[in-house]
Amino acid sequence: METDIVVSIITPSYNRLDLIPETVNSVLSQNYKFFEYIIVDDGSTDGTLDWLRRVKDPRVKVLVHEEFKNLGQAASINKGISNASGKYVVILDSDDLLAPNILAEHARFLNDNRDVGMVYGQGYAIDAEGRVLYSLFAPDHYEDGDPNRLLLDCYIVSPGLCMFRKNIIEKVGSLEESFRAAQDHDFALRIAECSLIAYSGIPSFYYRKHDGAISVNGLETRWNNGLRILSRAVGRYPYKKTTVRKRRAVLEYRLGKVYWYNDRKGLAANHFFKAGFLDPIRAMRVILGLERNT
Template structure:
């Protein structure tokens, strides 16, 4: 019996320095029935030519191109819409997967009848050096309330069973679209389950959108008000939990 198809969605914007590593980590997977949907958001570097080189050698790499810069959320939505697989994964173009990532996660999902899973991960720098301690995720099932207080789910480790939950789209925000998607799915009653073993490598880059959590506190409050329709007081309440847990996650 053929293994289920996995669709991998990757937005691209000027990540030529890391993109080959990202694509090679998918090629190295022990689970081989996948399609990788790469959506270029008007890169001005050589990112597109790198993808074209890979896609000429392997048709599982599929390139889509935005006509204008739309941001990673809307760009990912194009990939979600295009996806043909039973399972949906996300991999940011500067991150990498462990070779056993897909196989481990599919077995975890099938063996436990889960529809939403994610995993632990390691941190690497711009030169691929391991830094900090790995982030080992909780074994506690994650629901909507949990995720409001702690961003436990790292995008490049997520796997969704589209046959079970259908296709959810990310909110049209320039930041935190992935977090908004997880909240939307969990609010529908689905729970997310973590894999203790690190299955991905998260690249921390100077100047990246997530490199300075303290500067994003006000934006997080506004994000909760806009997407979750919370009052200011309730948004500040959950942002307080988020900020403390974020500090522990990134700076210890």
Template structure:
């Protein structure tokens, strides 16, 4: 799909919900970009921790900030749609409220999308930091050579074309807690999705992550749906019909306890999920169950040893990915060509929704 749009106007968008004490670092990393010609659209999604007052302080200091204050929390997918809807630029740069962008991030991503009209989205590799801002994991260039359904870049690092976002219908509430991956997959079905091999982003793993602070039962059911949908893609089918299914009584894919536990692990804490895995997991005599049991057990007993083991595995993979690490950008390689019926939120509904704070 050939995508045409002006590349001289950028909107940075950031939903915020209870992002203290990391909010100042996120905002300042955008305001201090080497490319300074942008608007910064922020939605405070019903924060209760002082984020609202801090955002008003920043908005009073910099006219590029367009702050919207919500009266109630509408959640990650709806708030993400809101800030894009309010944006004026043809290029949208996402930012997450507890992360850090490298000073040249916007400039470099703008250059990529200018040079590559066939690309609809570009993300970057990242460093993983903890609550204190310490780097706990370096970038993983092995993800650039690995064919898989999981994107090699974090959500907050992306810049994309607004026309592509509107064309696929934006984020979907049915995919809450993995609405970013669902968006990427649908974009990749119509356009090239690129990853910059140089890490231009610091992605924070902390206790403020939505996968930690939100209701664990709901998060686990959502991630289980994610894995079932990806299994559909493995079969060469889309997953639209699964989005309406109830998962209340299902035993859950054991991998979801690793996915939830990873956020806790890299934030420097002890993931205590073995009990939940035993109670709620779909345990079978296979390698998937065995690995999940080993991961959650070691995470409960010795999180430091688990972090060390995972770093060792990643280090070995990275050594085999030197050529990919030297390329400026690499296309995200999916295991097979994806095709979606794209029956999500219609673009005209996004545009016609009243432009007022929720």
């Protein structure tokens, strides 16, 4: 019989007193028994840490940085990983929710598919009241295991979708702490470059859309980090030249949009020109309205 901790769930938390109780409940209400829940507070000042310390559940471990410093999301996740006992790891943001029964489902999947280093499932965006807005993947979504596709389309939008083998994390290294945005994309890429990844199609987590969501802030930083991630990826793995060119075009275009809406039209035009030069066919489709200009 299984008696040891199999899964370690890690949540980095910073000033989430209004949302983290529901996140914690989504973990503690799982029907799977063999897990620990590590929550790393990143220097909260709104009472989050006090609330976490009042949670009376032996599965919950609350950690803090030295001198209660704010070191960033990646550093908090890395601290959680370094203290994890499980052979599988789930990384759940402090404003998101695990779907019911997903720990059991994905642990079973990895037990049955020992060549897979990461499995991810279906996710759903929800509003502040918990109403489902849309699913993250189309019904015909599939995973072919090609890192080129993940690099280009960046479709694993959150690690909350995933369960990782801890030994694969140890192989690829921890999250990049110098990135204050897009570090999850870099991490998923490194996993995909050295192991098989799989899509289960099972409802895995709920991504909360709200005004304070980390993922809607700092877009300039996010897309500039995207260029750094791309450069590092090319140095690690033999990506196709067309993939690299098209991904760079996407990043240049998104930077152009950020600068355009910030009324920095000259800088925006420069990035739009680069995007069009790198991927002229897609640029023309956007101009003609044949493709959504995301």
